[in-house]
Amino acid sequence: MSQYDLRHLVTGSEPKAAAMVRELRAQGITHEALLSVMGTLPRHQFVEPAFSHLAYSATPLPIGRQQTISQPLTVARMTQWLLQYARLGRVLEIGTGSGYQTRILAHFFNKVHTIERHQSLHNKAKQRLLSMGVGNVEYWFGDGQIGWPQKIEMDAVIITAMASKIPLALTDCLKQDGILIMPIDQPTQHIGCWRKKGDRWQCLGTESAHFVPLLEGTEDA
Ligand code: SAH
Secondary structure, three states, rough: HHHHHHHHOOOOOHHHHHHHHHHHHHHHOHHHHHHHHHHHHOOOOOOHHHHHHOOOOOOOOEEHHHHHHHHOOHHHHHHHHHHHOOOOOOOOOOOOOOOOHHHHHHHHEEEEEEOOHHHHHHHHHHHHHOOOOOOOOOEOOOOHHOOOOOOOEEEEEOOEEEEEOHHHHHHHOOEEEEEEEEOOOOOOEEEEEEEEOOHHHHHHHEEEEOOHHHHOEEEOO
């Protein structure tokens, strides 16, 4: 973790981040490197300033454009699945949002490809991560349901918005044995982790969760 990140934490958020990590542990997050990254990342810099005092609390928070950053436990569960099951080569993320999940993926994967349909969120997240010195992320403003603009095979795909079905473009770009993490509202809202096995899916885990919806098209603001 860079000194830049730590300096910001030392100015007041360190106890809150440590309490968040204790809570994550109590809820079954066991991956030490993940807990360490989440305990040192300045989560308060990723939410709207009016909510920064709540940034380490167990709640989703506004990030602008009526979108939300997921609560810490949801981010931790999805990432822990990836760390447990995926090859940590190339990952595609749909829904850059604030860039918080992107930042964590960038710590563990060689390369992160991330797509956001709101131009202003895309711009802000990109600037934020570049200013933190994160260099292994490719950003795209567009509709993530169409997939990455170039044909690139992914080791994992993570969708951070709720869908009713899995977009085909996203399963097509996944390698054999690749890992898909996504929230889905059928039959009830939950997040799931699946491994691609030919044209079948092996379910590796599910948890209940709430997310903003996966939407079509783009928005220029
Ligand atoms: N992972 C984010 C939280 C994202 S909230 C974070 O850590 O902050 C879900 C995001 O998905 C929102 O920013 C929303 O605009 C985006 N989104 C929804 N549908 C999308 C689509 N089809 N393509 C790309 N992004 C999408």
